Amino acid sequence: MKIATYNVNGVNGRLPVLLRWLAETQPDIVCLQELKAPQEKFPLQAIEDAGYYAIWHGQKSWNGVAVLSKDPNMKEIQRGLAGDDEDVQSRYLEVFVHNLLICCLYLPNGNPAPGPKFDYKLKWFDRLQKQAAMLLEKKLPALLIGDFNVMPTDLDVYKPERWVDDALFRPETRAAFHKLIDQGWTDAIRTLYPNQKIYTFWDYFRNAYGRDAGLRIDHFLLSPTVKDKLKSGGVDKHVRGWEKTSDHGPVWIELS
DNA sequence: ATGACTGAGTTACTCAGA
Numbered sequence: 001m002k003i004a005t006y007n008v009n010g011v012n013g014r015l016p017v018l019l020r021w022l023a024e025t026q027p028d029i030v031c032l033q034e035l036k037a038p039q040e041k042f043p044l045q046a047i048e049d050a051g052y053y054a055i056w057h058g059q060k061s062w063n064g065v066a067v068l069s070k071d072p073n074m075k076e077i078q079r080g081l082a083g084d085d086e087d088v089q090s091r092y093l094e095v096f097v098h099n100l101l102i103c104c105l106y107l108p109n110g111n112p113a114p115g116p117k118f119d120y121k122l123k124w125f126d127r128l129q130k131q132a133a134m135l136l137e138k139k140l141p142a143l144l145i146g147d148f149n150v151m152p153t154d155l156d157v158y159k160p161e162r163w164v165d166d167a168l169f170r171p172e173t174r175a176a177f178h179k180l181i182d183q184g185w186t187d188a189i190r191t192l193y194p195n196q197k198i199y200t201f202w203d204y205f206r207n208a209y210g211r212d213a214g215l216r217i218d219h220f221l222l223s224p225t226v227k228d229k230l231k232s233g234g235v236d237k238h239v240r241g242w243e244k245t246s247d248h249g250p251v252w253i254e255l256s
Numbered sequence: 257a258t259g260a261c262t263g264a265g266t267t268a269c270t271c272a273g274a
Contacts, residue, residue, distance in 0.1 A: 061263090111273080111274065204261035205260045206261090
């Protein structure tokens, strides 16, 4: 069972890259973020032609999340997080497939910090923590998957000292991530590679990909029962080198 | 400290991203 996450940075603009990667790697389940497309502009036909069923939550211009699955027996459980009726941003989608609860998320960036965007990020994090605690309490086979916009430790940043004041790396942000981990979630990629530099994002600027000046911000957090099934994982780094590619690379894990 | 890229919406430029 191969599960992947990919911040596509515009699902229509990246469609050729997305289809090429799907054909190449054939994951069973895919979480997508940053669709940047309204609900009716999701490229469903192309996704279906590639052999996938899809559930998605779009939004004009920004955000947007989707879950793709080869198994048509996929059921939507929830879209959006509880705790803020005013929040209209499409950032959370929960589906049940292959006896797994797949929670696809796109956590707010939060820059500039401090400021209202950073406040929104921390509040969103708090709502996610409440949802995550509930999932653990119910002992569900759950995975929190997606673009968390957090580098958890110094090892996850090419130059940590340059990022200390950034919304993705500020102490409050890292503390919120570690609070989530302390609930009982397992950071799958870091567990597989305890001491290695692993990046999932490279800026478009300054040849960041060529210099490997990256960040690890796309994560798989596994609930206890799912953690025991973790076999392998990695980043499809070469995809970041393709033409018209996203600034993120696809990340994947395999479960037994 | 700043700006360099990129997509979307719109159609000359802004906004947002990380």
